[in-house]
Structures are given as structure tokens and as C-alpha cells.
Amino acid sequence: MSTITTTDLDAAVEAAAAHLYVWALKDIPQDLRDALGAARDRETSTTGIRILETIHRNVSIADDQKNLVCQDTGIAVYTCRVGEHFPLHPARIYAALRAGTARATVEHPLRSNAVHVLTRENTGPNIGYRLPIVHWEFIPDWDGLDVKCVPKGSGSENMSFLKMCVPADGVTGIKKFVLESIVDAGGKPCPPGIVGVGIGGSADYAMYLAKEAIARPVGTRNPDPLVAQLEDELYGLLNETGIGPMGLGGDVTVLQCHIEHADTHMTLNPVAVNYQCWAARRASAHIAADGSVDFDREF
Amino acid sequence: MAHHELTFPITDPAEILKLRAGDEVTVQGHIIGIRDRTQIRIFDQGVEPPMDLGGAFLLHTAPNVRKVAEGKYEKICIGTTTSARMVRFTEGLGAQYGVRAICGKGGFPDVAIEPMQRLGMVYFAIVGGAAALETTQIEEIEEVLWEELMPECLWKFRVQDFGPLIVGIDAHGNSLYHDVQARAHDKLKELYARL
Numbered sequence: 001m002s003t004i005t006t007t008d009l010d011a012a013v014e015a016a017a018a019h020l021y022v023w024a025l026k027d028i029p030q031d032l033r034d035a036l037g038a039a040r041d042r043e044t045s046t047t048g049i050r051i052l053e054t055i056h057r058n059v060s061i062a063d064d065q066k067n068l069v070c071q072d073t074g075i076a077v078y079t080c081r082v083g084e085h086f087p088l089h090p091a092r093i094y095a096a097l098r099a100g101t102a103r104a105t106v107e108h109p110l111r112s113n114a115v116h117v118l119t120r121e122n123t124g125p126n127i128g129y130r131l132p133i134v135h136w137e138f139i140p141d142w143d144g145l146d147v148k149c150v151p152k153g154s155g156s157e158n159m160s161f162l163k164m165c166v167p168a169d170g171v172t173g174i175k176k177f178v179l180e181s182i183v184d185a186g187g188k189p190c191p192p193g194i195v196g197v198g199i200g201g202s203a204d205y206a207m208y209l210a211k212e213a214i215a216r217p218v219g220t221r222n223p224d225p226l227v228a229q230l231e232d233e234l235y236g237l238l239n240e241t242g243i244g245p246m247g248l249g250g251d252v253t254v255l256q257c258h259i260e261h262a263d264t265h266m267t268l269n270p271v272a273v274n275y276q277c278w279a280a281r282r283a284s285a286h287i288a289a290d291g292s293v294d295f296d297r298e299f
Numbered sequence: 300m301a302h303h304e305l306t307f308p309i310t311d312p313a314e315i316l317k318l319r320a321g322d323e324v325t326v327q328g329h330i331i332g333i334r335d336r337t338q339i340r341i342f343d344q345g346v347e348p349p350m351d352l353g354g355a356f357l358l359h360t361a362p363n364v365r366k367v368a369e370g371k372y373e374k375i376c377i378g379t380t381t382s383a384r385m386v387r388f389t390e391g392l393g394a395q396y397g398v399r400a401i402c403g404k405g406g407f408p409d410v411a412i413e414p415m416q417r418l419g420m421v422y423f424a425i426v427g428g429a430a431a432l433e434t435t436q437i438e439e440i441e442e443v444l445w446e447e448l449m450p451e452c453l454w455k456f457r458v459q460d461f462g463p464l465i466v467g468i469d470a471h472g473n474s475l476y477h478d479v480q481a482r483a484h485d486k487l488k489e490l491y492a493r494l
Contacts, residue, residue: 046300047300047321047465050323050463050465051426051465054426054429054432054463055426055428055429057429057432058426058428058429058430058431058432059431061431061432061435062431065431065435067375067376067430067431067434068363068375068376068430068431069428069430069431070376070378070427070428070429070430070431071360071361071362071363071376071377071378071379071430071433071434072378072380072428072430073363108375109363109365109375110363111361111362111363111376111450112450120336122449153428154380154381155380155381155404155405155427158381158384172494175494176491176494179487179490179491180487183480183483183484183487186405186406186476186479186480187404187405187406187424187427187476187479188381188383188404188405188406189381189405190404190405190427190428237490240486240490241483241486241487241490242479242482242483242486243479243483244479246404246405246424246426246427246465247405247406247476247479248424248465248467248475248476248479249475249478249479249482277427277428278428279428
């Protein structure tokens with residue numbers, strides 16, 4: 001095996017992040033294209049069909065012209081699965097993701113969305129204090145790194161909801177809160193999108209899980225059969241609300257409902273909802289310990 | 300539902316009155332890009348907009364652009380943002396500046412219905428997220444004012460066949476958003492009973 005330096009790995013992660021950010025913004029995943037196609041076939045309202053056909057036309061134009069699908073370049077959110085033996089420390093991985101985000105923003109160029117939360121002044125090329133955001137997972141007995149980039153638009157992120165249900169509210173309380181949240185969100189988060197639900201854990205962890213849920217490939221199911229059953233049930237119920245494409249009424253309100261869960265305290269029953277718009281952009285790469293990079297969609 | 304073609308800025312208010320919620324509209328002419336900070340400057344900081352907004356079509360946007368010369372920008376990707384954040388500026392835009400149409404995505408809450416009816420204004424729903432398409436319908440960025448608010452400047456775009464737009468709120472007191480919400484809340488009661 002040739003000698004790989006941490007500098008090479010730094011560069012590989014930075015280049016991967018820069019590529020993933022732009023790639024995600026321009027070329028939506030096949031599972032999402034399929035879900036949008038199925039939505040168009042299923043919709044019966046005149047306005048809803050017109051909207052879903054326009055979405056389809058937009059995706060084709062983005063493909064043909066190599067343009068961004070949506071103008072909102074979002075907040076760059078990365079999910080990293082770091083192998084125990086991956087030769088670059090997470091502190092350096094973070095620095096490389098940050099550098100890659102900035103590089104993509106300047107080189108393309110992309111709209112810079114990052115601002116100071118109080119002054120509202122722009123803080124740089126989609127980076128700032130604690131931006132980008134990274135979710136970390138550490139994998140024992142492995143030497144690789146998986147990186148997924150999810151540029152998260154604000155229209156859908158503004159439609160995030162948390163309720164600290166009590167145990168006596170039960171599963172019914174969870175279902176009611178998800179339904180009421182999506183009805184209240186109406187057309188604002190660019191429906192039909194992916195409803196991410198986080199249940200259990202703590203207040204902050206439930207929302208973290210909801211964000212993990214929106215980033216899954218469309219239509220995948222939670223490995224726990226009880227949770228998967230709840231995903232199916234909520235998916236059906238949400239599509240009975242009639243909110244429809246862009247909130248203008250119709251049969252298709254959501255493309256999917258994904259749930260992530262964690263065990264919780266005996267007196268807690270937290271439920272968090274994080275919405276992902278129809279342009280549910282995501283792109284992934286696997287970076288091996290030797291610095292080679294394989295871009296794929298399977299994560 | 301009817302289809303209309305309108306050219307902005309409009310000079311005849313009757314053009315707005317013939318639109319009904321649910322109609323589809325295609326727009327020609329000039330439209331003005333505006334966003335949160337632009338309107339905060341006008342209404343909360345009391346700075347007069349350096350542009351005539353009479354009869355205007357306002358688009359809720361903050362585009363991706365490339366600077367090509369002093370004050371001159373080229374489009375990269377132009378799309379539309381969520382309108383509800385900016386609903387409180389509706390009355391002022393119509394009453395003080397004569398704005399006739401506001402276009403965005405996600406709609407306005409019911410508080411916009413009365414001033415829009417009184418002032419003869421409409422809300423157009425665009426297909427949110429369909430920015431690649433929207434960009435092809437914007438022929439040129441003709442003017443950029445308040446550049447220091449980048450990207451939330453005042454933008455003047457020349458458009459061709461801008462749409463499809465759906466009349467979400469008309470000037471007669473009708474709102475598709477109100478109707479969809481009312482029906483959805485009734486439906487929720489039925490769904491809750493089944494849980």
C-alpha cells in the first residue's frame with residue numbers, strides 16, 4: 001500500500017464536500033425522481049397535476065442546463081459515518097467539510113445564505129460560526145468514511161415542530177401532532193415532500209432524529225417493524241388531509257413519512273417533525289483510508 | 300379554470316379584477332424581486348424604495364447571480380421563496396406604493412385577504428423549488444438597487460412567459476389557502492376519530 005498522508009486525506013474530503021454540495025443541488029436522486037413520478041400519476045386535481053408536471057419539467061431543465069434544481073442553496077448539513085480506523089481525525093474532517101463548502105460556494109458561485117443570527121449580516125460563503133452542520137456517527141472495526149451532504153432549504157426548515165407529549169398521550173398523541181403540524185405547514189414547505197419524524201430520546205435528540213429521517217432514501221423503512229408500521233400509517237393519513245401540491249389542494253400532500261426513534265425516559269414522549277421539500281436534495285460519497293473516493297447514492 | 304396573460308406593470312386595475320382564485324396566469328414584461336430585508340428597510344426603517352412600484356408585480360426572491368460589471372449581474376439560478384414571512388407588508392405595498400400583484404410560494408395567511416380585496420391586489424402562487432425553469436423565463440436582470448443587501452436587493456427582471464402561476468388569493472375576497480385549510484381542519488376531525 002502506498003503511503004497516504006493526512007494532507008492527502010484532507011484534500012480528498014475537501015474535494016468530496018465541494019463536489020457533493022454542488023452535485024446535490026443539481027441532480028436529485030433517482031428514488032426521489034421515482035417518487036415524484038408516482039405522485040404525478042396519482043394526483044387527480046387539475047392544479048395539482050399542473051404543479052407536479054411543472055416540477056417534472058423543472059428537474060429536466062436542471063439536468064439539461066446543469067443548473068440548480070432550486071435557488072435555495074440551503075444550509076449545508078453533512079452526515080458523517082467515521083470508521084474507528086479512518087486515518088483523519090474528526091476535527092480535521094470538519095475543517096475539510098467546511099473548506100469544501102466554502103470552495104463550492106465561491107467557485108460555482110452559489111448564493112451565500114449564512115448570516116449572524118442577531119445582526120443578520122452575511123458571514124461568508126455558506127460557512128459561519130457552527131456552520132456547516134455535521135451529524136456524526138462512529139463505526140467500530142472500520143477504516144472508511146461515508147459523507148452525505150443534504151443542502152437544507154429554509155422554506156422547509158422553517159416548518160419544524162416539537163411537542164413534548166406525555167406518556168398518557170400515547171401513540172395517538174404522536175400521530176395527532178404529526179398530522180396537525182403538516183396541515184398547519186400548508187403550502188409553505190413546498191409539498192409534496194418528506195416528513196421526517198423523530199420520536200423518543202430528549203427534546204434536542206428527537207429533532208436531530210427527525211433531520212436524520214428526512215435524509216434517508218425516499219420510501220425506506222425503519223428496521224423496527226413497529227416503527228415501520230407507524231411510518232406506513234402516517235404516510236396514508238397525511239395524504240388524506242387534502243393539502244396537496246404547493247398547498248393548493250389535492251391528493252398528494254407528502255411523498256413519504258420517515259421516522260427515526262430512540263428509547264426515552266419513562267415520563268417522556270417527545271415528537272419532532274422536520275420537513276423536507278419536494279426538492280429533497282442529497283448526495284453521498286465513500287472515502288477510503290487510501291483517499292480514494294466513490295460517489296454513490298446508497299446512504 | 301381560466302387562463303390569462305398579463306403584462307406588468309399594469310396600468311388598468313380592471314386587469315386584476317378579472318382574475319379569480321384558481322385561474323392560471325402567464326406574465327410578460329417587468330417584475331420586481333423583493334425579500335425580507337428589502338421590505339424591512341422600506342417599512343421598518345422608513346427608507347423610500349428607489350424605484351416606482353406603481354402597478355408592479357413583486358416576486359419574493361433572492362437569486363443566485365454572477366457579478367459581471369459595476370451594478371451589472373448575470374443570472375445563475377433565480378427562484379421563489381416562502382411568502383408568509385412577509386405578509387405584514389401587504390397593506391403598505393398596496394396602499395402606499397400601488398403594488399398590484401405579489402408572487403411567491405406557500406401563500407399568505409387569511410390576514411392578507413381583506414387588504415388585497417380593498418386595494419385591488421392579487422397573490423400569485425408559483426411552483427416553489429422550480430427555479431431552473433423560472434430562470435429560463437427571466438430574460439435579463441435589468442437593474443439591481445440596494446446592492447448592499449445582497450442577495451436581498453431590489454431586483455428588476457425582464458420576463459417572458461413567466462409561469463405557470465395560479466391565482467391563490469384574488470381581489471374579491473377568495474383565497475385557495477383559506478379554503479384548503481378549512482377543508483383540512485374538517486378532515487383532521489374525521490382522521491382523529493379513526494385513530
